[in-house]
Amino acid sequence: MVKSMSLIVTALAFLHVFSAIGYLGSALTFGLVIGPRLPKLSPTTSNEFFAKVGPAFVRFTEIFSWMTIIFGLVFLYAITGGNLSLVFPSSSWGLSMSAGMVSALAAFLIGIVWVTRSAKRLVKHAQALLLAPGQPPQEMLKLARTLKISSTIGLLLLIAAVVFMVVAASM
Numbered sequence: 640m641v642k643s644m645s646l647i648v649t650a651l652a653f654l655h656v657f658s659a660i661g662y663l664g665s666a667l668t669f670g671l672v673i674g675p676r677l678p679k680l681s682p683t684t685s686n687e688f689f690a691k692v693g694p695a696f697v698r699f700t701e702i703f704s705w706m707t708i709i710f711g712l713v714f715l716y717a718i719t720g721g722n723l724s725l726v727f728p729s730s731s732w733g734l735s736m737s738a739g740m741v742s743a744l745a746a747f748l749i750g751i752v753w754v755t756r757s758a759k760r761l762v763k764h765a766q767a768l769l770l771a772p773g774q775p776p777q778e779m780l781k782l783a784r785t786l787k788i789s790s791t792i793g794l795l796l797l798i799a800a801v802v803f804m805v806v807a808a809s810m
């Protein structure tokens with residue numbers, strides 16, 4: 640695809656890639672560093688971690704995911720000159736771009752519907768337990784399992800999205 644690199648397009652490319660770094664970075668950090676080590680912490684420590692670090696981590700990921708999608712759509716509109724039929728998978732650029740968008744939107748929806756909701760409910764339980772220590776409710780185990788499965792699927796889809804985007808950008 641022939642691309643014009645005006646100042647606006649360059650700024651949008653920066654904003655999209657910068658947001659994507661934050662989004663994928665937080666998904667990788669949770670999936671590969673924090674998540675696998677949480678079960679190794681004592682219940683009190685992991686509870687305090689969820690209650691105090693959880694809200695900021697969820698908010699950070701939410702903000703960067705929204706920014707990635709919004710700047711991505713505006714960037715797409717700008718580089719195609721509004722001719723969105725270029726995204727149809729009839730060219731190799733269109734094929735990579737549409738595959739990247741489908742993976743990205745699937746990851747984003749899983750993030751909103753599944754990952755963020757279960758994480759926020761876990762945070763609420765953890766904060767309640769911090770105020771009134773006691774036996775964690777059974778629902779916390781279920782939520783932790785949901786969070787683990789959904790964040791793993793979301794991470795794999797995000798990695799696929801980046802691969803397709805980089806392939807499209809190199810054409």
Ligand code: HEM
Nearest residue numbers: 659662663708711712714715740743800801804805807808
């Ligand atoms: C609806 C969602 C998205 C849209 C519409 C979108 C749109 C775009 C567009 C138009 C490009 C430029 C392609 C080109 O220059 O040929 C691009 C590049 C890129 N996108 Fe996305 N994107 C989306 C989601 C994502 C996500 C979720 C990530 C990663 C978390 C991501 C990471 C990247 C990266 C790293 C590049 C730059 C590749 C390079 O310059 O080598 N995008 N995106």
